[in-house]
Amino acid sequence: TGVHFPAWAVPGGHLLLLGHCLRRLWLLGNPMVRLVFQRQVYFVGVRGLPVITLLAFATGALMVTQATSVLGAGNSYLYVMLVWTLVTEAAPLFVAIVVIGRSATVISTELALMKVRGEMRHLEHMRIDPRDYLALPRITAFTVSLLAATFFYQVVSVTGGFAVSTLLLNVSFREQMHLMLAAISPLAFVLTGAKTLVFGLIIGTIACFAGIYAGDTINDVPRAQILAYLRSLTWLVVVDLLFAIATIGTLV
Numbered sequence: 138t139g140v141h142f143p144a145w146a147v148p149g150g151h152l153l154l155l156g157h158c159l160r161r162l163w164l165l166g167n168p169m170v171r172l173v174f175q176r177q178v179y180f181v182g183v184r185g186l187p188v189i190t191l192l193a194f195a196t197g198a199l200m201v202t203q204a205t206s207v208l209g210a211g212n213s214y215l216y217v218m219l220v221w222t223l224v225t226e227a228a229p230l231f232v233a234i235v236v237i238g239r240s241a242t243v244i245s246t247e248l249a250l251m252k253v254r255g256e257m258r259h260l261e262h263m264r265i266d267p268r269d270y271l272a273l274p275r276i277t278a279f280t281v282s283l284l285a286a287t288f289f290y291q292v293v294s295v296t297g298g299f300a301v302s303t304l305l306l307n308v309s310f311r312e313q314m315h316l317m318l319a320a321i322s323p324l325a326f327v328l329t330g331a332k333t334l335v336f337g338l339i340i341g342t343i344a345c346f347a348g349i350y351a352g353d354t355i356n357d358v359p360r361a362q363i364l365a366y367l368r369s370l371t372w373l374v375v376v377d378l379l380f381a382i383a384t385i386g387t388l389v
Contacts, residue, residue, distance in 0.1 A: 182282030201298030248348020
């Protein structure tokens with residue numbers, strides 16, 4: 138944890154940290170590591186559900202009602218468009234943004250404070266690799282929580298959107314849900330799952346890297362938080378763009 142990475146080597150440092158954690162996944166069977174994992178799932182996933190629920194309901198209601206009023210409830214293209222916007226694009230992207238702002242910055246700050254207070258050095262003195270005890274359960278928890286929260290967002294946004302559309306536009310909720318389910322292909326879920334999995338690994342790795350490899354002074358703590366936020370957001374946009382380019386036309 139005392140290694141210094143120059144700016145040009147930071148992406149390589151991210152890959153090294155992620156590779157180390159993926160090779161050591163078996164350590165999740167350790168009771169202490171598993172306890173950290175469970176706490177992080179609660180912090181990242183469960184405690185973030187109120188914000189995600191509100192965001193999912195609002196975006197779902199807005200997108201579904203506007204699209205239905207323009208295209209009509211019987212238009213099959215409406216449901217293809219909603220699958221693309223709500224299921225495969227908005228869900229993983231918006232949930233990831235919430236997690237970055239709410240959890241990634243907090244975890245990077247927490248780990249940076251542990252570095253400044255010498256707690257990581259004490260772990261090393263006990264022959265405990267901080268990457269195993271601190272980074273591994275957090276990166277795994279980020280990924281699992283993001284997958285679960287994205288599915289939750291999809292359910293709330295679709296059902297909530299059609300419920301609002303039923304109330305405002307006097308259309309059949311059951312018929313709309315039936316047409317929506319018919320428009321969702323297994324490929325849409327595969328793409329969403331793959332994208333969300335990558336998002337979780339990236340955000341978790343960047344947040345942990347910023348904290349574990351922060352400086353040794355108290356002034357480095359807010360810097361770690363800022364770096365975690367900016368790097369996570371930047372790579373989120375880049376990866377989402379790459380997925381969009383790679384999957385053009387696959388859901389139509």
